[in-house]
Amino acid sequence: MNKEARLKATINQKLTETGERERLKELLRAKLTECGWKDQMKAQCKEVIKEKGLEHVTVEDLVVEITPKGRALVPDSVKKELLQRIRAFLTQHAS
Amino acid sequence: MKMEEMPLSSPDNTKLEALMHDIYSELVEDACLGLCFEVHRAVKQGYFFLGEPDQESMKEFEIVDQPGVDIFGQVFNQWKNKECECPNCNRLIAASRFAPHLEKCLGMGRNSSRIASRRLARNNMSKSESDQEDNDDLNDNDWSYGAEKKAKKRRSDKNQNSPRRSKSLKPKNGEIGSSINSESHKYNHNTGISYESLGPEEVRSLLTMRCGVISEHTKKMCTRSQRCPQHTDEQRRAVRVFLLGPSAPALHSAELESHSFDIPDGQMSRLQWVESPNVSPSDSASSKASTNHPDSRRPKKKKTLSLNSGGGSGGLTEGSGSSAQSSLSLSSRKKKPKLSAAFISSIYDDLN
Numbered sequence: 001m002n003k004e005a006r007l008k009a010t011i012n013q014k015l016t017e018t019g020e021r022e023r024l025k026e027l028l029r030a031k032l033t034e035c036g037w038k039d040q041m042k043a044q045c046k047e048v049i050k051e052k053g054l055e056h057v058t059v060e061d062l063v064v065e066i067t068p069k070g071r072a073l074v075p076d077s078v079k080k081e082l083l084q085r086i087r088a089f090l091t092q093h094a095s
Numbered sequence: 096m097k098m099e100e101m102p103l104s105s106p107d108n109t110k111l112e113a114l115m116h117d118i119y120s121e122l123v124e125d126a127c128l129g130l131c132f133e134v135h136r137a138v139k140q141g142y143f144f145l146g147e148p149d150q151e152s153m154k155e156f157e158i159v160d161q162p163g164v165d166i167f168g169q170v171f172n173q174w175k176n177k178e179c180e181c182p183n184c185n186r187l188i189a190a191s192r193f194a195p196h197l198e199k200c201l202g203m204g205r206n207s208s209r210i211a212s213r214r215l216a217r218n219n220m221s222k223s224e225s226d227q228e229d230n231d232d233l234n235d236n237d238w239s240y241g242a243e244k245k246a247k248k249r250r251s252d253k254n255q256n257s258p259r260r261s262k263s264l265k266p267k268n269g270e271i272g273s274s275i276n277s278e279s280h281k282y283n284h285n286t287g288i289s290y291e292s293l294g295p296e297e298v299r300s301l302l303t304m305r306c307g308v309i310s311e312h313t314k315k316m317c318t319r320s321q322r323c324p325q326h327t328d329e330q331r332r333a334v335r336v337f338l339l340g341p342s343a344p345a346l347h348s349a350e351l352e353s354h355s356f357d358i359p360d361g362q363m364s365r366l367q368w369v370e371s372p373n374v375s376p377s378d379s380a381s382s383k384a385s386t387n388h389p390d391s392r393r394p395k396k397k398k399t400l401s402l403n404s405g406g407g408s409g410g411l412t413e414g415s416g417s418s419a420q421s422s423l424s425l426s427s428r429k430k431k432p433k434l435s436a437a438f439i440s441s442i443y444d445d446l447n
């Protein structure tokens with residue numbers, strides 16, 4: 001278990017150091033906007049706002065509602081591409 | 096859909112896969128959170144719903160689908176049958192013809208020749224030959240170099256008709272309108288004056304005020320001031336001799352100036368003249384030894400003119416020497432009227 005933890009820590013560190021994490025983040029955002037995921041989620045947000053009322057909606061409300069839907073609605077192509085990149089990184093850097 | 100997976104040859108790989116998914120989930124969650132924050136801020140700042148049309152505007156700008164009306168609800172040709180009263184002539188004019196009518200009526204459009212018709216009307220009533228100088232002032236504005244004369248020919252014609260031109264005249268003289276008429280009849284619209292049509296008095300008065308050099312191309316007299324840079328004093332002198340005879344009286348301005356120039360001084364002044372840096376654009380470009388020094392040389396020029404006429408031409412021309420010759424010959428080549436050739440040949444005769 002320790003090995004795993006250490007491995008994870010090392011990989012995370014490497015991700016941040018090399019800037020790969022940022023790159024992956026940007027890539028994901030771009031892809032999600034491109035494929036319309038963002039607009040979909042915004043529509044969902046509107047629903048939540050109408051539900052809770054414009055004045056009283058909180059971040060928590062949104063997060064709780066949106067995150068699970070968001071995770072589910074990511075298109076497969078985007079998921080595949082990202083996993084590929086992560087794998088490539090891992091094979092490169094995992095000793 | 097199944098993801099492509101590498102063959103699980105070792106437990107390390109599963110760990111790696113798990114790790115991979117962890118990282119992926121983290122990234123996705125990050126994206127979602129980012130979106131939530133963005134939306135929440137937009138809601139609280141009030142710009143979340145700005146991009147969408149609201150109900151009010153939707154109803155206001157709905158597409159209109161009635162017959163006889165366009166999609167905006169406007170009627171085609173709504174004002175076609177309406178008539179308006181012209182403030183100038185008080186007639187009832189159709190709306191679609193109103194703008195062109197105003198143009199002609201007020202005489203302010205591009206194609207309106209109201210000034211022309213006004214002029215013609217005035218000309219029929221009265222004729223006057225005075226105030227040529229004022230006309231010449233106008234001509235001053237329009238005169239241009241010979242090279243550009245053809246290009247600007249039409250423009251000067253147009254300017255004749257513009258209201259600005261006539262307005263600038265009004266404060267000068269009440270008779271300007273009529274004098275323009277007379278001028279337009281006598282002179283060409285090219286803002287030059289044909290000496291043939293002038294009487295002796297007019298010629299004299301013109302020459303005292305204006306440059307008066309006769310252009311080779313158009314046979315018209317220059318209406319610029321005495322100091323016009325396009326002509327040399329030589330040319331002016333030649334024209335005066337030609338038009339007023341060899342015994343031409345000295346021009347008025349000369350008499351007013353100092354009379355301290357003797358014959359030798361006249362020669363000297365001629366030489367100095369020649370070395371002045373001023374170049375008349377009408378002379379050849381290379382010649383710097385032009386005899387064109389407008390302001391201070393005028394009296395000397397007049398003096399020399401009278402000298403010349405008085406028979407002191409021999410001394411004068413000796414003094415001028417080669418430089419005057421060259422400048423004269425140069426200018427004679429370029430823009431001097433044919434008459435001055437006779438003048439020059441007389442100089443050569445004197446020299447020889």
